[in-house]
Amino acid sequence: MYRDTVGEYRWxxxxxxxxxxxxxxxxxxxxxxxxxxxxxxxxxxxxTPVVDMTTQYAEPELENSERx
Numbered sequence: 264m265y266r267d268t269v270g271e272y273r274w275x276x277x278x279x280x281x282x283x284x285x286x287x288x289x290x291x292x293x294x295x296x297x298x299x300x301x302x303x304x305x306x307x308x309x310x311t312p313v314v315d316m317t318t319q320y321a322e323p324e325l326e327n328s329e330r331x
Contacts, residue, residue, distance in 0.1 A: 271290025273297065
């Protein structure tokens with residue numbers, strides 16, 4: 264847990280090799296709220312389902328004229 268440049272609390276989850284594998288994605292005004300986010304992540308069971316967003320929910324291919 265650390266404070267960002269605007270003084271909000273954030274967390275990072277690091278692998279043993281030092282790489283960041285997850286972060287809070289948002290700042291928390293209260294340290295207790297940040298700790299709650301940490302508790303949620305660290306209490307997840309190893310059997311949490313994984314959804315592959317690249318297959319099941321992939322967006323259909325668009326024609327060139329439909330692209331931004």
